Amino acid sequence: MSISALPARDRTTRNWTTLKGLATVWRRPPKMTVIGNPDRRIRWILLSFSIFFCAIVVRAVFLQAVNADELSALADAQHVQQIELPARRGTIYDRFGNELAVGQETKTIYATPYLIDDPLAVSQTLAPILQMDSNDLLATLSDKDAGFVYVARKVEPEVAAAVENENIPGLGIMTEEKRVYPQGSLAAQVLGYAGTDNQGLAGMELEMNDDLSGTGGRERVITDAGGKHIEMLSLEEGTRGADVWLTIDQSLQFETEKILTKTVKEWNAKSAMAIIMDPNTGEIYAMVNVPTADANEFNHLSDEARRNRAVTDTYEPGSVFKAFTATAGLEDGAIQPGQILHLPVTLELGERTIHDSYDRGPVDWDLETILENSSNIGAVTVAMRDGAENLEAWIHKLGFGSTTGIDFPGEAEGIVLPLDQWSGSTIGNVPIGQGISVTAIQMVAGYATIANGGIAVTPRLVCRVGDQTLQSQPGERLISERTTSLLRKYLTTVVEGKGAPLAQVEGYTVAGKTGTAQKPLPDGSGYSNENYIGSFIGFAPVSDPKVVILVMVDEPHPRGTGAAVAAPAFQKIAQFTLQKMSIAP
Template sequence: MPRRGSSRSAAGRDSQGRGTTGDGDAPERRLGGISDARSYTPRGRTVRDAGRPDRSADPFRPALQVLDGGRKGPVRRTPTQPARGSDRAGGRDDQDGTAGRAGRDGTGRAGSGRAAGREGAGRTAGGPERGRTGGNRAVRGPGVAPAPRRGTGRTATDRKQPVRPHRKPRPPKLASPNRRLRFGSFLALTLFAVIGIRLIVIQVVDTPAYADGGLAGRLSNPVVIPAPRGTIYDRDGAVLAHSVEARYVYADPTEVTDPAAAAAALSPLLGIPKSQLLPRLVPQKRPDGNESQFEYLARGVDIDTAKQITGLNIAGIGIHRDERREVPGGDLGANLIGFTGDDMHGLEGIEGRYDDVLRGVNGERIFEIGGGDLNKAIPDGYLKETDPQPGSSLVLTIDRDLQFEVQRILSEAMARVRATTGTVVVMDIRTGEVLAQASHPTYDAANWKPSKPTDREDVATSFVVDPGSVHKPIVFGAALEEGVIAPDGTLPVPATINKGGTTYRDSRNAQGAQMSLAGMMAYSSNVGTIMLADQLGPQRLHDYQLRFGLGKPTGEGMPGEAAGRVLDPKDWNGSSPGSIPIGHSVDVTPLQMTAVYAAIANGGTWVQPSLIRETVGPDGTRTPAAAPETRRVISPENAAALRTVMEAVTTVPGATGLKAAIPGYRVAGKTGTGSRVVDGRYAPGEVASFIGMAPADNPRYVVSVFAHTPGGGGGDIAAPTFKDIMAFTLLHYRVPPTGTEPPEFVVFPK
């Protein structure tokens, strides 16, 4: 069977290559060249090719067969072509080129023979031959019946069916380039619009977010700008403690190239041994596992010293602004003022108690820095700076000059009597202001680290003692106020008195004689005082103890002030009616007892002691301290009578407080000998005390002296110290001498 696209037409060719028609009537035509080659299509000849000479000799035939793929199969026919199964050039014969297939009979049945013929064999179209043309199908001539359909052997006429007109197949609809262009343009414009909108959003709407996101990686760590700490002044504006600008020295161990050499160079300038500096200069790990890049070497370094360190150009050593707390007086009022830590936070004393007032709010500076080797601030770059807010200042009630003299006198007296602990309080009776409050031992607040914790205690508010006989004026005042005894009354005072199995006696035996109230005060009669307390009763005595301020802190302003203890009557034991009136089984502080005597001197009105006079804000605004608490304890008349009775202590011959007398001034007071209470137990030794007021006829100041010594009474140890301090106080404040003489006291009226 001839290949598709390569079968011959119904017209044969002769031996000379000339083509003839099927009936032999058509004139001879020769075709050749490119134009003839173009006449062939992969599906065979068209209608135009019908009647043309045979082109089997066309030299382009093999090429066209290759283009058609050389395939065999059915050939699509045009409306003018005969149906498949119509006449074909017959078979092939390599010998004679005769027809290879038998023609069809009159019924249209095809024969079975096949003629073969190649070279020189022509094809006729006389009878309906079955077969296919190679590249061109047989075309019916005039009067020739249509070829039968393939596979039926019958023509359309035999089947008596009308021949349907065959529509020319439409070529496939090609894509429109205009549509593609429009779609591509729309897509491109859409993309450009989306990108443009997004750029506008990024650069206009989201600019701060993106800018900040990039900025975060270029910002430095916050640099703290220390806020100046408030100053502590005395009552006259003299500086007791203030802050000055300084520098701190730090090291980055990762950059220190020679730690040993750096330690040797810094040691003499910082005053720190090399053995302490070297561990901070060598590389070390922090608890989180990272290498330490910052170690403090010294805080509060003088600016001049810092400049010298900067001049050394030691790798890894840096200097930065700092603040240093200075106490010009050194140990002047140190136990009151206290100190701050390296971070400028108050730790003890007034610095600790009022840290929230004195300490300001630090500022900070954040700036943009370069990376790598350019780790410096970028000029005109991002900079955010928060100004520090300085702290407020405090004006104390303390008088610097008086404080200095009190401390000097106390220190000399404590050394003379070998006292381990001592204190002096000087108070203005009208206002409750503490003018001086000294402690022994003391320390240098400007260099507090070498001191012992016990040296830094404020003895006046933390020293808990059994007051001893200085407690007796409370009993006498209560007795006068309650009418138990008159100012000029007397009592028969026996040699001893027994309470709960404990015998109490006097150092000066009255042997049952009538003794005046002034005499009992002058000789510090234990028996007479217990007898007065018996007439008062436990509950009334307890009430007056509380009204005079015992059993709770005074609220002066010092941190950690002790409250003391006063036994409730229901807690008294058998000996309590004898011990409590004379100042035993009562826990007090020196400041509490000073306030008791100030109430007697102030006409019977108790005034809360105070250390803070006013607060000065950063803008200079002055705010006075809150008014002190006051309360009436005894009447002014009874207070005046009690002061007169107490003058007997410094004037009656043989009285316990003669060493407290000050020439030219009337002095009222009381001596005492008690015990120190430590952790609820009595410590070895005795606490000698004297508390007095002057001028007695018009009191201005109260001075109390307490000293814990190996032994000795208040008259011998504390009274002389009181005299020196009170005399200086009266002179310092220019109090004129008393114009009257003290009264003549009768101890044993007849």
């Protein structure tokens, strides 16, 4: 058979040799040469697999035995989240239970940044909903090392609902309390405000912060990969802060603010203050600062607009201080009831010439007439008879130059010049309320001592905390009953005579004193001839005083005296107060 006649598969799979063209003979294929030892190679492969398997076993044992706690905590952190729940703050009420500061439920948006895949897209989505800058949001959401960040705190529920509808993985919503002042501007500078973290930052919110603040709680929840809550594991509820009742009467506060606002407008004044206080207990029924301010916008106000100036600011009182000069003279025997003093037209003291604010010739007046006519020369004459050392001692004894102890932060002490710094003319300034700086609350406390028969009182703004009703502590006697009885008579003459007729309240006997004080020039070179402080302090009814009221108007224009500006405002406030409190004449 020829080779070509063989099947194709035989030609390709067998080796054939033709011998001399006669026959085709089978030849064994050449032997293949194997490189290396196959058994050794197999052993190396088996050894490699064994080493790899052992490494896996060792690693597993290490993770289970050595790093188990750390890995378990890491796994929990990825699926279990602990949320700190803010404390709920107590409510502030007025003395009759009207809400002045409350907690309102709001929503807070938070994020787990490492669960947010595209912070840029999320920030651009949230910016118009939250009305925030997208760059600020991007910075917050890009912090992948943070496990919890606030995105927007204390937003309205409808805003939170809009965010929730976006269904963004890594975002969460929780309930948080926002401080709200339902009466708006009412007693704003007294109340102060609480910040974003519900901590008091000014006013009574700061003063009573320890009582109002509760304790926060904790919530542990299971979350899915997108950070949404699946299950609550545990809840530790916090403790709500104590409620606080102020001595403030909402109705009196509102009416006094209205009267002062009108007074400031009518007289084109810079500002005004008023205080209504019980002279026997020190309870403050109203403490007003005008211009007023919205307590809900308190953190956006200037420092000046925030201040409760009745407690924190000082001023030179002017002639209302003459009642204390008279107190010193009577108590020390420098002048007797009915004793006549000769008063010249002018009085030379050092480099200063003292004169009265009105034209008159030489007169012979007793102390009652001196106060009725608000004679500067008369008050200085009484002080000179008493002596600078005695007068200075009485000034401090009556509480000037030190705080009253009112439960309000930032009370000023006032400025009383030390006796060793008095010049020859100081005795001509201080007795008439110049060269001495006081606070409105100091003046009210001083007049309360005259009104109640000579007992010191500590002004206070809080009457109850939680279930505990606070009681007034009896003060020490500062002035004799004899002297206070005389002073009440003299101050009644001021109102019923020509001193302050516009302060009279129909049906009631009122005692009080006016003051018209020149304001010091900013450079300290003297006193302004254009800017004054007009004030009036009085109490009623004289037979059994129930309220002492201060009105102070700063820079009334054109030149407004205490008798013309403050006394009419006092009359309106006193009339409303006495009738509202059903105080008998």
